Amino acid sequence: QQQVKQSPQSLIVQKGGISIINCAYENTAFDYFPWYQQFPGKGPALLIAIRPDVSEKKEGRFTISFNKSAKQFSLHIMDSQPGDSATYFCAAREGQSGSARQLTFGSGTQLTVLP
Amino acid sequence: NAGVMQNPRHLVRRRGQEARLRCSPMKGHSHVYWYRQLPEEGLKFMVYLQKENIIDESGMPKERFSAEFPKEGPSILRIQQVVRGDSAAYFCASSPYAGSYEQYFGPGTRLTVT
Numbered sequence: 001q002q003q004v005k006q007s008p009q010s011l012i013v014q015k016g017g018i019s020i021i022n023c024a025y026e027n028t029a030f031d032y033f034p035w036y037q038q039f040p041g042k043g044p045a046l047l048i049a050i051r052p053d054v055s056e057k058k059e060g061r062f063t064i065s066f067n068k069s070a071k072q073f074s075l076h077i078m079d080s081q082p083g084d085s086a087t088y089f090c091a092a093r094e095g096q097s098g099s100a101r102q103l104t105f106g107s108g109t110q111l112t113v114l115p
Numbered sequence: 116n117a118g119v120m121q122n123p124r125h126l127v128r129r130r131g132q133e134a135r136l137r138c139s140p141m142k143g144h145s146h147v148y149w150y151r152q153l154p155e156e157g158l159k160f161m162v163y164l165q166k167e168n169i170i171d172e173s174g175m176p177k178e179r180f181s182a183e184f185p186k187e188g189p190s191i192l193r194i195q196q197v198v199r200g201d202s203a204a205y206f207c208a209s210s211p212y213a214g215s216y217e218q219y220f221g222p223g224t225r226l227t228v229t
Contacts, residue, residue, distance in 0.1 A: 006157075032216045034216075034217075036220075041222075042222055042223075043119075043121075043206050043220035043221050043222045043223050044158065044206070044220045045220070046217060046218075046219065046220075049216070049217070089157055089158070093216060101148075101163055101170070101171065101213070102148055102150075102160035102163055102171065102174070103148075103150075103158070103160065103208075103218060104160070105150075105157035105158045105159070106157055107156060107157045108155075108156070108157050
């Protein structure tokens with residue numbers, strides 16, 4: 001019930017291409033969906049987040065698409081750059097009425113952008 | 116730098132020793148979460164604390180692990196009698212208040228048990 005499933009496990013994209021990472025969840029109490037970027041040896045950094053009242057959120061080259069009925073959300077990285085090479089985690093958290101305040105993370109996607 | 120601070124960054128302990136990991140939240144933040152990351156896995160929630168209170172410890176192993184967040188000073192995650200399976204990266208995150216969704220992570224402490 002608490003799991004967030006993330007795919008693919010690894011992704012290789014050419015510079016300038018579009019990177020797409022997908023996540024799916026079961027817990028309908030989730031109502032906050034962030035994406036984190038993690039470089040080797042560093043902590044996760046909040047990249048972009050969405051609430052389920054909108055279907056899409058865009059910040060620069062990063063876009064979250066959200067499908068509430070399918071319980072799926074995805075991260076799109078446009079014009080991917082070698083500097084985007086990192087591990088990306090999706091996550092979810094219950095809303096204010098839920099008892100859980102912690103983030104539930106996906107298993108991560110290792111993105112490599114080739115120059 | 117007003118970010119989340121963790122120390123030490125790397126910690127090596129022999130089996131049976133105690134490990135103490137420290138986390139200082141961002142300035143103005145009074146809520147701290149601890150997560151554990153095993154190699155090539157996602158982060159798993161361990162415990163959620165407010166100043167002087169443990170709010171949720173549902174992800175904490177029942178034995179050998181404890182956490183505190185005193186009125187003054189950093190939050191501490193303590194692992195007693197460490198075993199090799201405790202080797203992992205331990206991250207803390209902070210948020211300003213209970214209703215805040217955003218959590219900001221520190222750089223982590225990488226614990227190696229030999």
